[in-house]
Amino acid sequence: MADLAPYARTTVRLRPRRGAPGIRESHIGGPLWWPADESWPDCAEHKDINGRPQGPYPLVPVAQLTAADFPEAPFPAGTDLVQLLWCPEWHDQPHPEGWGQLCRLVWRRGSDLTEPLSPADQPDPEDHWVYEQDMVPRACVLRPERAVEYPWIEELPDTLREQLDEDRYRDNSVLAGCKLGGGMGWATTDMPLSLECGDCGQPLSLFLQFDSYEDADGEDREPTGMTVGRGGHAGLFLCSADPTHPPSFFTQ
Numbered sequence: 001m002a003d004l005a006p007y008a009r010t011t012v013r014l015r016p017r018r019g020a021p022g023i024r025e026s027h028i029g030g031p032l033w034w035p036a037d038e039s040w041p042d043c044a045e046h047k048d049i050n051g052r053p054q055g056p057y058p059l060v061p062v063a064q065l066t067a068a069d070f071p072e073a074p075f076p077a078g079t080d081l082v083q084l085l086w087c088p089e090w091h092d093q094p095h096p097e098g099w100g101q102l103c104r105l106v107w108r109r110g111s112d113l114t115e116p117l118s119p120a121d122q123p124d125p126e127d128h129w130v131y132e133q134d135m136v137p138r139a140c141v142l143r144p145e146r147a148v149e150y151p152w153i154e155e156l157p158d159t160l161r162e163q164l165d166e167d168r169y170r171d172n173s174v175l176a177g178c179k180l181g182g183g184m185g186w187a188t189t190d191m192p193l194s195l196e197c198g199d200c201g202q203p204l205s206l207f208l209q210f211d212s213y214e215d216a217d218g219e220d221r222e223p224t225g226m227t228v229g230r231g232g233h234a235g236l237f238l239c240s241a242d243p244t245h246p247p248s249f250f251t252q
Contacts, residue, residue, distance in 0.1 A: 007156065008148050011175055011182025012072055016140035016214065016223045023119055024110070026069040028178065028224055030139030031119035032061045032083050033110065040123055041104045043087035058123035059085035059104055060136050063208060065180070066110065069144065072181055074207070074243045079107040084208070084236070088125075088135035103236070105247050137210075138225040149175045151183050154191040176233065178224065179209045184235040188252040197239035197248075204237035204248055 014028065021027030023034075034040070044056035065073055067080035075082065086103035129136050150173040153166055174185045184206050195204040211233040213221050228234045229251030239245040 004150055004160075007150050009151070009182055010072070010146055011149050012070060012180040013145045013147055013175060014178040014180060015143040015145055016178055017143065018138055018220060018223050019141035021139060021141050023116060024066075026065045026142050026144075028063050028140040028142065029061065029137035030064075031122050032064050032085075032117075033081065033108075033113055034083070034117045034122065035113055036115045036117045036121075038117075040117075041085055043089075043102060045087075045091060045102070046089065057087070057128045058125075060088050060125045060129060061085050061122075062103075062137055062210075069142070070180055074205075074238065076107050076242075076244055079109050081108040081110045081113075082106065083108070086135065088129050088133050103247060103249065105236075105238075107244065134227040136226070138223065140223050144180075147175055149173060149182050152185055152191060154186065155183065177209075177211045177214045180207070182206060182209070184209055184233070184250070184252070186252065188230060188232055192250070195237065195248075197241070197245050199245040200239060200241060202239050202241040205240045206235045207238040207243070207247065208236045210234050210236075 016028045019027075021030045023031045041059045042056035043059060044053070046054040046057065048054055062084040064081070064083045067073065067075050073082060083106045084103065085106075091102050125136050152174055153161060153164070153169055170185070170187060174183045176185075196202065197204055210224070210226060210228050212226060212228045212231050214223060216223070232252040234249060234251040237248045237250065
């Protein structure tokens with residue numbers, strides 16, 4: 001029996017469920033705790049069938065996490081709130097940047113937000129994008145659950161891999177669903193030979209995984225309404241040395 005204990009790591013399954021999260025709460029989709037005096041980020045890279053520019057269109061709010069709920073997140077010093085927005089349309093860019101230039105990851109200190117933008121004044125994704133579009137999430141509350149998982153098999157040393165039933169290990173090592181931290185499975189494509197920060201070359205680590213389906217025990221298996229990648233999952237990776245460097249996005 002292979003000794004996998006040294007490779008065990010903790011991930012936080014987010015367990016999203018459709019709901020109406022408050023702007024100060026951790027959630028997927030829904031309104032953000034956004035400063036009223038700060039411009040909402042947008043994407044201006046869309047064209048019509050004649051090649052004429054369209055937009056700019058506001059980025060879609062994807063996730064908001066607080067340090068109180070998720071102390072495991074790599075919050076930079078002085079911050080306790082992180083917000084993710086992205087353009088839901090695919091932009092063909094090479095890895096490792098992926099969607100890095102078309103998403104916005106914002107680290108904040110919640111106590112600084114004394115005058116937030118009301119939900120009614122925030123851009124409604126439905127005014128610009130359609131919910132049937134793959135990467136526009138429905139508003140979900142979170143029910144976090146800490147769990148142990150093991151690295152994708154290609155991350156393990158060759159000597160250890162030789163002791164494993166590879167098919168069985170692949171099916172039971174990394175956890176599916178939306179989650180914070182841990183590792184990502186690479187069953188659709190091989191794991192990239194290099195997962196390095198485009199800014200400094202340091203290793204990337206999984207920050208958030210978004211999945212098309214959840215292990216929901218009879219509940220809604222598609223709570224976010226997103227079809228991610230090829231009906232699989234995707235990972236937003238951050239620089240392990242400095243999480244404020246541009247993120248990288250990989251789909252499966």
